[in-house]
Amino acid sequence: MTKFRAKTISAGHGEDSRKTKIVGNPGTDVKLDVPLGVTVYREDGKVLGSIDNEGETIILARGGPGGNKDNNFLGHFGQAHHVRLDLKLIADIGLVGFPNAGKSSLLKAISRAKPKIANYPFTTIKPNKGVIQYDDHRQISIADLPGLIEGAHINIGLGHKFLKHVERTKLLLFIADVQGFQLSPKHPKRSCLETVLLLNKELELYDPELLEKPAVLAINKMDTEGADQIFSNIQESFQNMNKVMDSIPEEIRPERVISFEDIIGISALKGGESLQKLKVSLRNRLDEFADENDPNIVDATKVLKRNRAMITEKGPKVT
Numbered sequence: 001m002t003k004f005r006a007k008t009i010s011a012g013h014g015e016d017s018r019k020t021k022i023v024g025n026p027g028t029d030v031k032l033d034v035p036l037g038v039t040v041y042r043e044d045g046k047v048l049g050s051i052d053n054e055g056e057t058i059i060l061a062r063g064g065p066g067g068n069k070d071n072n073f074l075g076h077f078g079q080a081h082h083v084r085l086d087l088k089l090i091a092d093i094g095l096v097g098f099p100n101a102g103k104s105s106l107l108k109a110i111s112r113a114k115p116k117i118a119n120y121p122f123t124t125i126k127p128n129k130g131v132i133q134y135d136d137h138r139q140i141s142i143a144d145l146p147g148l149i150e151g152a153h154i155n156i157g158l159g160h161k162f163l164k165h166v167e168r169t170k171l172l173l174f175i176a177d178v179q180g181f182q183l184s185p186k187h188p189k190r191s192c193l194e195t196v197l198l199l200n201k202e203l204e205l206y207d208p209e210l211l212e213k214p215a216v217l218a219i220n221k222m223d224t225e226g227a228d229q230i231f232s233n234i235q236e237s238f239q240n241m242n243k244v245m246d247s248i249p250e251e252i253r254p255e256r257v258i259s260f261e262d263i264i265g266i267s268a269l270k271g272g273e274s275l276q277k278l279k280v281s282l283r284n285r286l287d288e289f290a291d292e293n294d295p296n297i298v299d300a301t302k303v304l305k306r307n308r309a310m311i312t313e314k315g316p317k318v319t
C-alpha cells in the first residue's frame, strides 16, 4: 500500500483551487510513473482508474482549496488515502512452470530478454517480458513468470502474484523439467507428469476459466539422461489420460485435464531445432485462436465485471 497525500493544504492544486481565487502559491503535483497495465484501487476497494495506454494519467488525490475570501481564508486539506497499485501484465504467452523448470532459460533462448537464471527455486520473483521475433518480422510477446508450487491457489509461495499475471495472457506455455521437481528434501519428489498435473490443478483451483486458454506443453532439459524415455511415457499418458488418472493420487489430480495443443520436447540450454519447432507451434496456435474467442476479451469483461461488483458493493460508480 502506498500512502498518497496531496502535497499542500494552503493552496491546493486541481480544479477546486482553479475555480476560486487562491491566496499563496499553488502546490505542485506529485506524479508517480507506473508501467502500463496498472489498476489503482483505493483501500475500500474502489477502482480509481487504470493506466492502459502510454501517456494516460489518473488523479489519485485532489489538492484542497486554499484559503480565500469565499471560505474566510480557511483552506482545506487535500484528499488523502491509501492506494494499491495492481499490475496486470499483458503478454501473448505466459510461461507456467514449477521453480527451476527452465522458464527464464527458455525466455532467454527464444527472445532477446536477459532474465536471471540460477539453479535454485524462485530465481524469478517478478515477471520478465521478452519478444519472440520471427523472420517475417512478426513479434509475439512472452512473459516469464515466477515459479508456481503446490498451494499457489491459496497463496503459498508466490501464489497469487504469479496467478494474476497468467490471467492476462492469451496462450499458456507450460514448461516442465523432464526429471521432475522437488522443492526440498522435506517435500515429495514429483515426476514430470505429476508436475504438469499439479500446475493444471493449481490453475483450476484459482480460476477454472484459465483452462479455457489454448495451452502448449514444453518438456525441458531433454539433454539430460533418460529424457527420451520419460518424454515418450508422457506423450502416451496424455493419449490415455482417462486410464492414467486412476493411478494419480487425489491431491494432485485436477478435475479437468488441460488438452494441450502440442507437447514438445526441448532443451532451453542447448537450443537447436526443438526451439524452432516450439516457436512455430506457439505462433500457429496463437493465430488459430486469434478470433472472436480471443481469451483476452473474455478476461477483460471478467475484470470489468469484478471491478463493477466491487464498486457497487463499496461505493458509488466511478466513471
Ligand SMILES: Nc1nc2c(ncn2[C@@H]2O[C@H](COP(=O)(O)OP(=O)(O)OP(=O)(O)O)[C@@H](O)[C@H]2O)c(=O)[nH]1
Pocket: 097, 098, 099, 100, 101, 102, 103, 104, 105, 106, 116, 117, 118, 119, 120, 121, 122, 123, 124, 125, 145, 146, 147, 148, 220, 221, 222, 223, 224, 266, 267, 268, 269, 270
Ligand atoms: N541441462 C539443462 N539444464 C537446464 C535447461 N534449462 C534450464 N536449465 C538449468 O536449470 C536451472 C534453472 O533454470 P531457470 O531458467 O533459472 O529456471 P526457472 O524456471 O526460471 O526458475 P525460477 O525462476 O526459480 O522459477 C538453471 O541451472 C539452468 O541452467 C536445459 O534445457 N537443460
Ligand SMILES: [Mg+2]
Pocket: 103, 104, 105, 115, 116, 117, 123, 124, 144
Ligand atoms: Mg526464472
